[in-house]
Amino acid sequence: MLTEKVHIAVPTAFFEDESLNVQGTISHIRNLYKQGVKSVLVSGTTGEQHSLNLHEKLEIINALEVEEELTSNMEIIFGVASIRQKEAEELAKSICYTKISGIMLGYPPYVIPTQEEAFIYTKRIMDLSNKPTILYNNPKRTGFDLSEKSVIQLSKIDLVVGIKDAGNKQKVEGIKNSIQREDFYFYAGGEVDLEQKVLQGYDRLSSIAGNVSPTEISQWFQKVLMEQKLSKQESERIENLMNQVYQGNAIVNLKRIVNHMGIPMGICRSPIGNI
Structure with a gap:
């Protein structure tokens, strides 16, 4: 099972020609680990997942596998999604025999499967990964919205531990009232409106800003969960961090900040960052 309440959704590093920089990605994960981060999401979010082809994703998995210190001491979650189910299946097969702790299963963009098709897609990939x-x-990005009924149905499978960005308050309440498990979690995608999301029932965080200040974000989230007020100084620091990351394009901002830290995250793949 996945036990960490917070994971950092890490960007993927690219060279100036937009080719994959595997070691830059690993360097960033190592740096987070040195700062005490216990869980990361790789190739899962930050808007880059569907720009990576199957070969590139497999390269990242192979690189992670030789990082014994990281795989032994961190929960490494790997993003699995593809516009073609067969490619997602190949990725799931490769992950099955690794030390990767779990997967974040995304839905294909643009094609908009039916709920029944999405259920079969989900079940097939989970069966192959066994994680x-x-x-x-993420209907805003994919055009597909996993229904309340589908989430409840999928929650009956032991391997399903939770959902990221389930939806609005009414949908979260409906799911919570129908699921008979205490170990099913609701992950907030990023820190925007975090306090409101926690009030809606979200109890875990897939962090973006944690790439910059992981300790600060984790402490803030814990206080939000426990309904503790931040000091004026803490509030100012969080506000400043949110402005650094979310004012404009978050992934472009993140890469610029991490590059300035001396870690080679490089650029984004155009059209992102081409202004």
């Missing part, structure tokens, strides 16, 4: 699975519902 704890976070469902990733």
